[in-house]
Amino acid sequence: MAKAEPVEIGRRLHEKEEAEKRTQRIADVLENKPKNYHVITDDSKLDAMIERLREEVRLQQKDEWFRRVFDLFNDTLIRRKLSERGIEIPLVKSLTVWDTETSGLDKMIDLSGGYSFWLPLLNEGYYVAYGHLTGEAQCTRSKALGVIRRFIEMADHIKSFHNAEYDLNIMRNDGLKPAGVRFDSQDAHWILNEHEKSHGLKPLFTKYKSMLGPEAAAMDDYTFEDLFGNESPMMYDSEIVGIYAIKDVHKGWLLTKWQIDTLVKTDDLARAYFEIRQYLPEVNTEITRTGFVIDLGRLRQLGEVYSAELEKAKRDFLDAYDIDDNFLYNMSMALKGDRIRDWCEKQQRRIDKQAEMLAKRKAEFKKANPTTKKYAQLKEWIERAESNPLIEPIPQNAPDYITEFNLSSNDHLAYLIYDHLGIKDITKQVVKDKSRSRAVSKDVLERYFEREESLKPLAKVSLYEKLLGTYIEKIPDALDVDGRLHTELNTVSTGRYSSKGYKGKPNDLFRENVTDDNFLEHIRCLVSAKEKSVPKGTNIQNIPSRNDEGLAVRKTFIPREGYTYLGSDLSSIEPRLQAHRMSVEFGDDTFAETFRKGLDSYIEFASMMFDVDRELCTEKAYKSGLINIPYRKLTKDMFLAKGYGQAEDQFVKTAVQRGITEEAARAGYAKFDVILPGFSKMVQETFAHLRKYGWTATLWGQKRRFPGYIEKYRRLCVLMKKAGIKGKDDPELGKKSRRFRTQVERNEFWDLIRFTGGCERSAFNHTIQGSGANVLQLCMIRSYYECTLARGWEFNLTLHDEQKHSVPNDQLTEEAVELYDDIMTNTVQLATPLACDTVIEPRWMEEYSPDEWDFNNCKPKGA
């Protein structure tokens, strides 16, 4: 029996058992269908269903819990702000829980084939079926969607979903224009516990079941997979899918109710959720669905030019070095010697063995009878062995032997630089990570260019390889069904967004005109297509901009025909937030005052900290050669260093690289705390809060928790006491750490120092970076309502401290720019004024300030 067979039999058995289990579960679920679950498969029942929805809405008006909750949704700063501007977010009148069952997971292509909703006060749920492929009787798609269209599109009847962005996309694919999607139990859970391993509805429900009341306790935990395996629900009967779908919204309701109550009870979490987060699913969906038009012609052109440049740089590099057989031999032995030698030995043994066999069979062959089968077999074997001798056991034949110098291989480059050329390794002087050596990164290489001119093309090689590989060659293949480039936004630990590519179904599955007649046939296509097979979209937040070559890539992002970009970034938002905290919480107004006076705070503090005239602290003074130390940059570095908790030595090191003496750098560093005493107070108080509670929060109460910090800090205190260390800032910490008697204890000590230090830096940073994210989110929310919904501007981008819309050219006026400025600077009020830089862009990064723009002709002045 071949080895694979038992495995295969085992697999089949397991599969069969799983299938039987699923069948049993399905039978269970059908048998125990609750009386208050209603599966609708007949158009004539739809009106009665909607009547129940109306009844629920009526009941909620009079219910105390709901009225209190509506206030939470309604009573927000952003709503008041919008109201002042004549933009009304209608007052909330009801809250129901919804879900869609779909043909798949592609956010631009897939469609719903059923929806479910839960009516909390009536305590009943509905599932409407129209896309099932079982041939059974079901509702007509247009009727099923038609009856809920108005409700789904009403902003005052708010809907809760679990992962609302997905359902919003599906509903928009269905041709609906959903509004009032204002609760997302997945988002809410992120606010309650961002460390949750799994944010799916089922795992959350199972985990928190005991807190959700007796109704929850009685419910089973079957997951989608438990019932349907990996298949689409559209392949199953509406009855079973319906029960499952209703159970989902039922669970969703229990979770939603508990979450709202918990948000209210816990610290400031209701603020984080209701002031900001409740609005974001719609805003995010709008941004990610809008995407970017790409100037493909220009991108292709750029690709051609850069490919040529890359080839040239590679040639220049290789021409300078004699990469001959000898070089490759030495490199192979240096990098892969062990594996190559190993192979040679094994190969020699194989050869010896074959020779032995050959000799043996030749002897047998001599004796064999030519008429026998054995004779023929031996003959064939000997002939084959003699005509196909095993390759020689020399290094050049080993699979690991390197036959070509690869400029993308760090190992190859390191061999060339450190072994072949014998350049002295300065990695440790340049990079932060002390454990590293033989680095071939840009910053290290730059230092070698001076003595080894021929290495210079390497800088171009990595530049063009990055641009071509990550952007230029990727983007044309990553466009979605609308021909645009999209992205997926996620929330990270501080509350910022991250952006990434995503995978979907092939674009040719997209069908523009779906009718009741072709719907099921189309669903059949969608269901049978492989999920997540085609890479689409990119990270939109790291499109190059810091050098000309990269900038050219950004310039291929263009507004749609007849529109122009209007973009704005918040100027120095993080320093302003630091200044705000220092002023409001710690009574140090110095920093805030510089912003109020409209001064360049880095120049102001540069002058104070380094004892230099203001005039000498400008960028201009440095660039013009008036002075050879970039004081403004240095000061900016220092604020960053302080904000991220950088060590003094590390700051001094980079400062010295900028041309200042070590003494002056240290003096400036020390003076920082004299001039801005509130800064270190702010940092220390934040640490104290972290030590007490294990988390920190943004100005809007959005938490970041640091699991394990409190315990580990406590343990560290015990160890520090033991060694006579006064605290983490004891200047003799290193010296005193030698007092630990055992290596184990010393290791533990340093591990704790590293861990707690990491938490502390992240925790302080969170209060600033996270608040910055909140400020921009509020700007985004306001501009979603005021620009996108009210004025029809496309919402293309959010990028940490900036956002971008596309404005129809006939709307691009001075007033439009003023509105955008107002959104950026007056949506949020801090102890420091906010400032922004608003630009008009015919292409991304082809920027014109409003003074440079001819609003009458919608083009740059003088163009």
Added chain:
DNA sequence: TCTGCGTGCGCG
């Protein structure tokens, strides 16, 4: 052929 990791680099 897939997966996980290290290194390096794009962005704020």
Added chain:
DNA sequence: AAAGCGCGCACGCAGA
């Protein structure tokens, strides 16, 4: 024997 925050992606490499 520590000491700059927050990300995602491409590539080489090693092991399965």
